[in-house]
Amino acid sequence: MRLYEYMAKEIFRNNGIPVPKGQVFTSAEEIADFVAQIGPVAIKSQVLSGGRGKAGGIKFASNPQEATEKARELLATEIKGLKVDVILVEQKLSIEKELYLAITYDGARRKPLLIASAAGGVEIEQVAEELLVKRLIDINVGLQPYAAREITRQLGLKGQIAKHVVEIMLKLYQIFRKYDAELIEINPLVVADSQEFAADGKMTIDDEAAFRFGKDVPLVEEKTAVEQRAAELGISYVELEGEIGVMANGAGITMATLDLINEFGSSPRNFMDAGGGSSIQATASALEILLSTQPKALLINIFGGITRCDEVAKAIIQVKETMDIQVPMVIRLVGTNEEAGIALLREQDIETYRKIDEAVAKVVSFVKAKGA
């Protein structure tokens, strides 16, 4: 789950990392008083998209009237297709130096990874490798002050700034651990008037750790309505833009099925991994979700392990009886209780395939025939 900038900054502030003076608004009419108090401001649209600045999502203003106008503009626009509902109005900083700080994880090394650079303020992908300082952290030991000091040495920092950046790194690591973060990024960490501020904040929290989140962890919903419904059923679902609705069991086989549909000249409407061992009811609900996205055809690809083919067949029949299915449906069933499943479907005149290539060829031919 990605947090909005203002949420990440709230967490920073509560955990001792300095952030610029700022306030969140949902309407432009309320910000004049605040701007009158703090002087020139940056007005930042709160959207979950990288490259917000370049896309026009950040504006500057020097007085209350200008700020109100700019805020009005921002609240009426879309940034990279995302509607702006919330803006963060912040004191404009006179920047002396911009650093980059992030803590994430290295999947291959299985450890937390700190990344720092003295060349902050730009997208980190554009920073040359030799300007990045990377350091793996032993999770049993945590980030210790000596390691943070070494990082600041490599960044070329001296004196008070170096001391403060060490403090900020240690606090950032504490936040990383406390909030089960996948990524925390401060870009830039600004030095202004000999003080450091997290001028931007990105934070992604591990959804799998939700069971231990306290009340201080905000909730952000990024899923589409259909994706949300699927999540409630425990189904892994991603909307795509193609023609054929797909259900399979297992992430790898689902991905491979999508690849085959492309290979055969069509495109998938979605990724749906119905998982293993689902009940008849869950499978039926998954099918209903698929149909609600109005695909041109449906492909069901089941390799029964824990999942039993006869139960999948029963779910298909149940959905067919209760819903008016207008689109052609192709079913591939193999594995546990395959014979029973195929027999059930045959009674209903539903054809099944044992070979995946035949099933994909068939479903693509339906879509092509329709288009012609």
Add this chain to the structure above:
Amino acid sequence: MAIIINETTKILVQGITGKQGQFHTSQMLASGSRIVGGISPGKGGQVVHGVRIYDTVEEAMMTEKAEASVIFVPAKQVKDCVFEAIDGGIKTLVIITEHVPLHDAMEIMAFAEMKHVQIVGPNTFGLISPGKSKIGIMPNSIFISGSVGVVARSGTLSYEIVSQLTNAGIGQSTVVGLGGDRIVGLSFIEVLAQFEADPETKAVVLVGEIGGNAEEEASIFIKTMSKPVIAFLAGKSAPPGKRMGHAGAIIERGKGTYDRKIIALKAAGAYIASLPWEVSDLVKKALTETIHVRF
């Protein structure tokens, strides 16, 4: 031979009284696995499918010198159970459970590394040396014993490919599922190295997917191997930024793409199956070509 597990491996089942734990214990016993005890706090002394239950791993280890353990407990409890197993002296751990938090997984791997414990998973179907032993949840019927090693990130896709091998008469030495999570224990390289050293294994099938850089890292090792590697990857058509079910299966910032992985694997000399049903033919081809080279 075979790798990691064989007919002598003594196994504990943690979470044996749950629905999944019970069912898969019976399936593992049916495939020849030597299950010497189950763990279920508060249920010590009971028996499931003829297997004695203990309250704790430490208690079980007093009478049964198990080497391996398989974890079927809910995600919240996984870290505690893994620590218990490692502390109890278990050397090979298979974590079937999915949805283990990232930070728990990192703590698990750090402790395992310190204690020289092999972790398979989390979010894995497990591993099997057909005809000898199985620690996992895969259907027994699709495997036959033989000389091809299989290592995969994904479950059902591996069943698909193993079934094809079996239907083509190609048996397997050991089939290992690494798990679909962002942080998992055994890596492709560690498994490939064991297959390379295993006299029974003649060729290896690698089933990968988009996301991360596990396949790229594996390529570096494949280059040094004497045995042929046949690779199939899923996710060729996946759009960037969308997580395809597995926590690891996402193309982020242009990294972990299908094309980059294929280029790396090809450069390392691996045979590439661009469609899943090409795998068995490529295995046959690889085995004949390797023999030609040797003579």
